[in-house]
Amino acid sequence: MSYGKSVLAFEEFGFRPGKVERVVRETSKMVSVYIKLHLPNLPRPGQFLMIWVPDAEEVPMSVSGAGRRWVRISVLGRGKTTSKIQKLRRGDLVGVRGPFGRGFSLKGKSHLLVGGGSGVAALIYASKTISDQKKECVFLIGAKTSSELPFLREVKRLNQKLLMATEDGSAGYKGVVTDLVEPILIKKDFDSVMTCGPEKMMVKTVELALKHGVRVQASLERYMKCGFGVCGSCVLDPVGLRVCTDGPVFDGRILLQTDFGKFKRDAAGRRRPI
């Protein structure tokens, strides 16, 4: 089971009140929201929360940071609800359930993190934990342009090696972040690769890691109605894995047996090409 306990209580699928404590602009597109609340346990890197904005909908959100009495989520504001989340102000209330799902396994001494878009949110929390455990980590972050690269100062503060890729060449390597993956896998030995971001980027990263014989985990995003394993919306066909409870972090070898990078289900449950 995903949460350490083998039987959960139904109450755990209810909402806890969270109070917005601070809203921080990370990039031209991304905003971080710090939420004060009591969680039963500290989220593990890769786990997610269901965030309900009472005037909008409920959406799954990766944890980008957490402490005993707070969590941070970092959103791009592409949809109706995430735009509302970006406009939250100090003192606003949200409903929170979770943390749900399985996080990253942080086994091993050196990790390569490959992130893009909102996926960097889950990885920055992983990199913080890796840093706390005094392990080594190289962080690759990709974006369209330099103003969209999030968490740069945070990665530097953690004293981790950072490589950037921008499509317009305004910062770091000019091109996509996956171009950086193979050279670094050749140059340096890693115990594991973790990736989160656009699905095509993750597919490429998984393929490259496996080609070089390195264990790889990817954190997936899917439409969810419940977040705790009953609705089936987030299924990975044809294996029948649920992103919410069997994931959202999966071993790359398992993902290659699924619709990973190919199809996802919409709200009605129709299969849509990615």
Place this chain on the structure above:
Amino acid sequence: MSRLTVKLGKLVLPNPVMLASGILSHGSLLEKALREGAGAVVTKSLTLKGRKGYETPVVVGVEEGLVNAVGLANPGYKDFLKNDLQMIKEKNRVIVSIAGDGPDEFVKIASSAEDAGIAAVELNLSCPHVKKHGLEIGKDPKLVRRIVKDTRGVLKIPVHVKMGFCDELIRSSLVAEDAGADAVVAINTLPAMVIDVYSRKPILSRICGGLSGPAIHPIALRCVYELYRELSIPVIGCGGVKDWQTATEFLLAGAKAVQVGSAVAIKGLKVFSEITEGLAKYLKEYGFESVDILMGSLEGKK
């Protein structure tokens, strides 16, 4: 044949523990539920056209269960039969749930489902939160008769009807039996709602929904007990089954099979093997050769 084998009319299942409608929904997950030990799986209620369902939140946990108003989200029956059903190896263990808007839709979807090779259909006459698609039907014996009769008339496979808890439960079930239904599934969720006291708003986007889980089990149990005494067709118990004991209660009250839904949230898919193993042990220990002998064998029954 194992002790757990049950016959629901023409339908022979390896055990009496089914997945209830609305849980897991998609083909590959229904296939997984079968591999994890479910005797049969009931699909999400299929409608003529695809439905996105309501905006989230659509399901929320409370102390003794779940409250949901999903809004019959489904890809539409054609899409499901074409894509999802094909992911399931044993189609003879798939029961297709149907939520039609009037008798013609029930007939149309049921015929296509039969042609696709499934085991039985379950007519959802009791969805508590979608207009024209549910509870209003079950409360209207005339409409129940027409839908069951029309559907029964065109199918060879068994027709089950899913009833909700209402004053007309017994009457509508008797009418369904008379119109040719092969089994009655009881009960659906009970009307419910949940309020967030901090924002002072109802949590479900639809405001009201239906309660499932342990809280409704004793109510469902009484419904099954009464239906068993009134009907001659099999009754399938649904509502709050979370372990072999709650499943066995239904069988003792007269159900021939049970359905498991909300418990998947707290126990995962292993809930099926846990219940069937517990039930098999119970049958052996108490000397019951089959589920049929256990069925309705309530002590002190008047």
